[in-house]
Amino acid sequence: MSAKIRLGIVGGGGDSLIGILHRVAASMFDQYEIAGGVFDVDYDRNKSFAEEIGLKPDRIYNDFDTLVKEEKALPENERMQVISILTPNFLHFPMAKKLLENGFHVICEKPMTTTYKEAKILEDTLKKSKAIFAVTYTYTGYPMIRQMKEMVADGVVGNIQKIDVQYYQGWLNPIVHDEEKRANTWRLDPEKAGISCCIGDVGTHAFGMIEYVTGLEVAEILADLNYLYKNNELDIDGTVLLRFSEYVKGVLRSSQIATGEENNFTVSIYGDKAGLKWEQENPNYLYLIQDGEPIRVLKPGNTYLSELSLDGTKMPPGHPEGIFDSMGNIYKGVAKAIKNERYHPSEFPTIKDGIRGLMFIEKAVESHRNGNVWVKITDNQ
Amino acid sequence: MSAKIRLGIVGGGGDSLIGILHRVAASMFDQYEIAGGVFDVDYDRNKSFAEEIGLKPDRIYNDFDTLVKEEKALPENERMQVISILTPNFLHFPMAKKLLENGFHVICEKPMTTTYKEAKILEDTLKKSKAIFAVTYTYTGYPMIRQMKEMVADGVVGNIQKIDVQYYQGWLNPIVHDEEKRANTWRLDPEKAGISCCIGDVGTHAFGMIEYVTGLEVAEILADLNYLYKNNELDIDGTVLLRFSEYVKGVLRSSQIATGEENNFTVSIYGDKAGLKWEQENPNYLYLIQDGEPIRVLKPGNTYLSELSLDGTKMPPGHPEGIFDSMGNIYKGVAKAIKNERYHPSEFPTIKDGIRGLMFIEKAVESHRNGNVWVKITDNQ
Amino acid sequence: MSAKIRLGIVGGGGDSLIGILHRVAASMFDQYEIAGGVFDVDYDRNKSFAEEIGLKPDRIYNDFDTLVKEEKALPENERMQVISILTPNFLHFPMAKKLLENGFHVICEKPMTTTYKEAKILEDTLKKSKAIFAVTYTYTGYPMIRQMKEMVADGVVGNIQKIDVQYYQGWLNPIVHDEEKRANTWRLDPEKAGISCCIGDVGTHAFGMIEYVTGLEVAEILADLNYLYKNNELDIDGTVLLRFSEYVKGVLRSSQIATGEENNFTVSIYGDKAGLKWEQENPNYLYLIQDGEPIRVLKPGNTYLSELSLDGTKMPPGHPEGIFDSMGNIYKGVAKAIKNERYHPSEFPTIKDGIRGLMFIEKAVESHRNGNVWVKITDNQ
Amino acid sequence: MSAKIRLGIVGGGGDSLIGILHRVAASMFDQYEIAGGVFDVDYDRNKSFAEEIGLKPDRIYNDFDTLVKEEKALPENERMQVISILTPNFLHFPMAKKLLENGFHVICEKPMTTTYKEAKILEDTLKKSKAIFAVTYTYTGYPMIRQMKEMVADGVVGNIQKIDVQYYQGWLNPIVHDEEKRANTWRLDPEKAGISCCIGDVGTHAFGMIEYVTGLEVAEILADLNYLYKNNELDIDGTVLLRFSEYVKGVLRSSQIATGEENNFTVSIYGDKAGLKWEQENPNYLYLIQDGEPIRVLKPGNTYLSELSLDGTKMPPGHPEGIFDSMGNIYKGVAKAIKNERYHPSEFPTIKDGIRGLMFIEKAVESHRNGNVWVKITDNQ
Secondary structure (H helix, E strand, O other): OOOOEEEEEEEOOOOOHHHHHHHHHHHOOOOEEEEEEEOOOOHHHHHHHHHHOOOOHHHEOOOHHHHHHHHHHOOOOOOOOEEEEEOOHHHHHHHHHHHHHOOOEEEEOOOOOOOHHHHHHHHHHHHHOOOOEEEOOHHHHOHHHHHHHHHHHOOOOOOEEEEEEEEEOOOOHHHHOOHHHHHOOHHHOHHHHOOOOHHHHHHHHHHHHHHHHHOOOOOEEEEEEEOOOOOOOOOOEEEEEEEEEOOEEEEEEEEOOOOOOOOEEEEEEEEOOOEEEEEOOOOOOEEEEOOOOOEEEEOOOOOOOOHHHHOOOOOOOOOOOOHHHHHHHHHHHHHHHHOOOOOOOOOOOOHHHHHHHHHHHHHHHHHHHOOOOOEEOOOOO | OOOOEEEEEEEOOOOOHHHHHHHHHHHOOOOEEEEEEEOOOOHHHHHHHHHHOOOOHHHEOOOHHHHHHHHHHOOOOOOOOEEEEEOOHHHHHHHHHHHHHOOOEEEEOOOOOOOHHHHHHHHHHHHHOOOOEEEOOHHHHOHHHHHHHHHHHOOOOOOEEEEEEEEEOOOOHHHHOOHHHHHOOHHHOHHHHOOOOHHHHHHHHHHHHHHHHHOOOOOEEEEEEEOOOOOOOOOOEEEEEEEEEOOEEEEEEEEOOOOOOOOEEEEEEEEOOOEEEEEOOOOOOEEEEOOOOOEEEEOOOOOOOOHHHHOOOOOOOOOOOOHHHHHHHHHHHHHHHHOOOOOOOOOOOOHHHHHHHHHHHHHHHHHHHOOOOOEEOOOOO | OOOOEEEEEEEOOOOOHHHHHHHHHHHOOOOEEEEEEEOOOOHHHHHHHHHHOOOOHHHEOOOHHHHHHHHHHOOOOOOOOEEEEEOOHHHHHHHHHHHHHOOOEEEEOOOOOOOHHHHHHHHHHHHHOOOOEEEOOHHHHOHHHHHHHHHHHOOOOOOEEEEEEEEEOOOOHHHHOOHHHHHOOHHHOHHHHOOOOHHHHHHHHHHHHHHHHHOOOOOEEEEEEEOOOOOOOOOOEEEEEEEEEOOEEEEEEEEOOOOOOOOEEEEEEEEOOOEEEEEOOOOOOEEEEOOOOOEEEEOOOOOOOOHHHHOOOOOOOOOOOOHHHHHHHHHHHHHHHHOOOOOOOOOOOOHHHHHHHHHHHHHHHHHHHOOOOOEEOOOOO | OOOOEEEEEEEOOOOOHHHHHHHHHHHOOOOEEEEEEEOOOOHHHHHHHHHHOOOOHHHEOOOHHHHHHHHHHOOOOOOOOEEEEEOOHHHHHHHHHHHHHOOOEEEEOOOOOOOHHHHHHHHHHHHHOOOOEEEOOHHHHOHHHHHHHHHHHOOOOOOEEEEEEEEEOOOOHHHHOOHHHHHOOHHHOHHHHOOOOHHHHHHHHHHHHHHHHHOOOOOEEEEEEEOOOOOOOOOOEEEEEEEEEOOEEEEEEEEOOOOOOOOEEEEEEEEOOOEEEEEOOOOOOEEEEOOOOOEEEEOOOOOOOOHHHHOOOOOOOOOOOOHHHHHHHHHHHHHHHHOOOOOOOOOOOOHHHHHHHHHHHHHHHHHHHOOOOOEEOOOOO
């Protein structure tokens, strides 16, 4: 009898990048077996994809509701334990809600829901269940991000006084200047993407990362978005001023028209003792900078790192790991939680991170629409 | 008879860093000889410093007014042709004004004056003279900045859609948290430093650089400054949202409490064809990034560079030059202008750059004080 | 019925790094399922490890010979198709030989055998079989190495005139200076590690990489090894002069006492048209350098790359992949071969690469022992 | 009366790069004034160049011998104190010799002489004089090289066990493949360049740097040179195995056909405690690497550096200085020596460094010609 966790997947079929990311991550630590799922709304494509990735057809379901119903009918020791939701954004909320109500653990792609209101409802649902719930802000799984978080918590940077985060991509540049291409891009369609493109897609990663790494909550924001064309309805670039408290400030910069940038996500934290810097495209280097000291460059797998960071590296120093390994670490953390093993609370992002992300998106758009004014990012509203 | 330009220097004696920077720059292309000056308000220190740097005592003057009077009395072919003003900020304006009125060329350290009003008066004075006037925004002299400027002008990046500039230092961190050190730092004293510390000192470099490189003018700004302590009167950190026009936006980030940062000044320009990126601490690398193309890294001295850029490099590729060479290029440009030789209009920053810088400082503080609101950066007010 | 290839594994149990590397790689493209194996010589540890990684006990065998016998007795469509050999080095040869003789495909860790003679015997065995045989020189699976190989083949660098390869590690430094630690390190024990430590372990990676990337064969070598202590029997550092032909030369540098180095493996190829450079610790950057041209930096996943390179990347540009993904690419190539799909001959290293590696090790030691003299690296001896 | 040292220059007129390098270096610390010299063998060009760089004509001499004669006839407090020799290589020896015999201090470009024999004669001449003699191995003047030297001397790396130095350029690539260009390149003409091109030009820099930084002497070398064409008489690439003692080894790699390389000079020193690494094209970064410690990156101007290193930086941290500043540091050291001020013995390279360099060139060629055999690098022969 297999000790592996039985995982179901909804969405992520065909050439889906998010599909392969989750499958590889799930397999990485010998913790999960893919029991089945619904990979596609078209049942034929669903089945043929399942076969292609080597799954038996018996638990490849016709649709999501059937999956829930039939899996729930199975004995507890056969039933899928956790479901990964990789469907289009608007389905995240109803699927997650139903799964939680039926006793399944959930790994949910970001954005967790399409509105803040849904996010709060989901929170209530989760409170009534005993399920584990994770939102896959993939970048938090990097070992040097975990190290950064723990160094901040340990006081290495002292009192934080300035935060700077950047998430620059350029992929929308060739699209936004071409009306036809633009019309065919779901990210730029408010029907499909919600109220925001850039802030919602990459800005929210940046926002979540700051709160993850610092343990602080952003109190207020002032956003300036850019749409480039009058008839382009969703932001494709946005700078957001951040206030954590009266004298702790920061800036979040996001763009999808920073032409030539691939996935240039950087995080810089400055305290009264030191600064810490990290870049996603070179994720295995963490820079500690201090007055009157040489720069220190920390790299994964070394004995001077925290236990949490070391737990996120499989190979000895100098053997680069990447984004798949980062997502693998999140799945590993969820596995520990499901198995009731001891785990560090920072091993995977939780519903709270998902809720904050949704609030950030809505407030950023609000700030911009109201003329670039300060708005509060608080849960009591 | 020497063909060198006769240079006078006011200020910059003793261990002054700006003093050595200007002297080395002046000597770099065999274009100037230091005829004399007033290096210190104390005449004894002035004379002994002049001796120390190998100058004859006969044209080391008791004070600035004497210098102007006596030099003007000399025959034209003996008289100092150009004066470098390296005195404390509040003296820049009266000295520059008097020198221009008396027919001397002027090389003026930044900030050109202490207020925008003074700057405009100086502009009038200059218009009435035939003098050459340069403001030493040193960083514009780097060969790769010149290349960047020309590539933007040549349309390499296409229509600019986003601009990001950063100037982060950390040197005020150990000072601002210590009230005693703070009290002894002239940069933090409004009497000596004017209305701004960070924006005035480094923010203005960043602002000037953007306008230099892009050839665009910032139309409006919204600034958020940080003072860290209630009883600290001058900003030590500031983020400024920039608008060039309705759909061309940017952000300027400056700090002197980015703990551990040395002189981390970066410039990124994104157009609809490509992006260009540069970092001051590694000034000999210019990055051209484009959709679907390998990153291109341009380095000084190579034949693929523009004439203006190549003119700023003395050695073959791979022989790094630095900040002294950058200032040397500015002095070289001024020498060409004084000698009535052909020169490129971008070889040195002019009074217009100085005026824009002053306006920026005043408007940034105004925007912040009025609650982080948009203010126009225009000359008609 | 599953379409996955049935994989058996011998060795690699417990905390074995090579074990996790192969398991993750195997799972990465949904191509393999682990059918069973022999993970440990101790049957209890073997079984408990198998359970730990979620395998059913029925095909966890008592020992290697039993595995071969029982699997061969199974129907062809149930039988393991390919076996990964992850056992100690001296077992590679007998196991690989027996597996080939019994009709199994083989994925063999490096070094393929312990002597050149064994390697040649294995070659004969393979020739008589119809099996697929791969040696896991992991680093050849990186997408930018594949790109480098194809650019060389396409003439981008022109005629090669100089080759420089480095593989520096420092991990033996704290060991070699401590006789007790040294005695407990199998890598330094000739009984277990064979005639060489550094050349055999990392030098051979460097050697294989050069021949892989350039498509050239090294004709002659002259080696200078270092042992640091008289009573240390195996080389821990070695520089090897390389000759490809009269005017094509190179140098291979390897060390395990380059204190502080992690896994600093670099490859530089210079031709009469251009140079290409790559570093393993930053594997997602390939540098193309040419006279009178900006440096070009190529990154994975971009459309300007070759099909072979793109096939080795799962995510869009800017999402770093690493060493696990590299090994995954090798497994993917082997899967194509096993399934009789079209594949590029460079998708995985073959027995020829294994043979060349063994010859290199023996000849390097011979060159050194004979007083650093030139020796030929040819197959006819 | 000027306190400046009176400097004469021979050679370096017109567009000479070495000329501008020495003039800027001399002016950098207000220590020297150029009194006159012989910049060109053609007296008209000599005079017009002198005028161009702003010198009075009275001490611009017809030829070298006249300079020596007439300057010697001047009173001691007017006479040139030191002469910089920037003439073609074959003139270095006779000029330096005559200058020393006539009581002048000498700053001599490398190579100091054209043969080892000449170098030894010059050493005898110097012993009989009281003059200061410096050879301008420019790269030793970088502040981070000085820091590296002092850290090695202070035992930071422990006992050195491995040394790796590289000096790769590509500029001869477009020349060597074109017989016509080759014929017009003095570097490739044995009449003008002596017995070696690559080893003599860049290899000797690498050799001198190792001995400078480590304080060790190379005991034996084995060289493998490359000429690329049968009818190309001088080496354009060479790898040299180094032995310092039985268990301290190294490798020196030099090339002028490493296509696309600009001036890629790197130095790596590994001891039993740590490693130190530096790259000339990014000279303001020194890397300290140790087992179980983060990488430390040291940068110029910081308080944690040695006095000798700090003395070589004029500006605060983060203001990059370059090759001109490096040569300036050498001139500054020579000025201290001439003025009888306290100076550090490592502030400028001496005749010993020049002698070792010559010996290295001759022995490298000898080793290669004799079939790549070991030859001793000792002064007793």
